[in-house]
Amino acid sequence: MALNLDPDSVAMSSLLADFNDLSVKNDAGVYSPEGLDIVSKIWTKVAAQQRLMYQATWLGRPIIQLPSDILVLQEIIWETQPDVIVETGVAHGGSLILAASILELMGRGKVIGVDVDIRSHNRKAIKEHPLSHRIELIEGDSVSELTIKKVRELIPAGSRVMVALDSDHREDHVRKELEAYSSFVSSGCYLVAHDGAQFWVWDLPNAAEHWSYDHPLNAVQQFLEQNTQFCIDEKRTRFGITSSPAGYLLKSEVS
């Protein structure tokens, strides 16, 4: 089902009305793919208000992701077998540890984590983690030339590279990240633009109104128009529940 970018559709009342309508309009009723899509959006809104994305840990470190995104990231890493995973947005380090743990099982590879502000307690916990030998940290604005140069220098020639963008989710920043980091991504690997679901949840009491118009989905849409070797892999959001709708971008094997 195509992503509905109509702002009116994100209101809970509108979602519930759509859900009720399904039993009338569709033979499969609420048990259809459309039903799953609407229920998932409702779940995501309630979960966001309850801040459930802040409650998971991976091997001891808080990871700011929803469970099905954690599952899908694991699938992607195992299936595509990258040597290097670059992630912008470190926070407590949970997503770096997740990536490092799959690389550890593969017996090779490293994770490069970039964050504008790596808090000392988070840096210490990452450095002391049993998987720290697979992690390199770079402190800096992810779109500064210096940071991008440092990332480039840490990627060995010929590496198979995956990138996940999970830092500042404003459209302009994500657009710059997509432009800068997409060139690192290898054919057959993923460029993940996290947190497009901001657009689904902008009208919550806990949310920010600017999420309704200033969000990663606009940046992704523009990027895809100019970069046809990338396409949205919809099977990565097949569970419905996700922080990153339209965010799992696969680089085709032929560029």
Ligand SMILES: C[S@@+](CC[C@H](N)C(=O)[O-])C[C@H]1O[C@@H](n2cnc3c(N)ncnc32)[C@H](O)[C@@H]1O
């Ligand atoms: C959503 S958190 C990252 C969550 C993490 N990827 C995880 O899954 O646990 C966002 C992080 O992005 C960082 N950040 C914000 N703006 C940034 C920028 N311009 N460059 C690099 N990092 C930035 C913040 O300091 C914060 O730690």
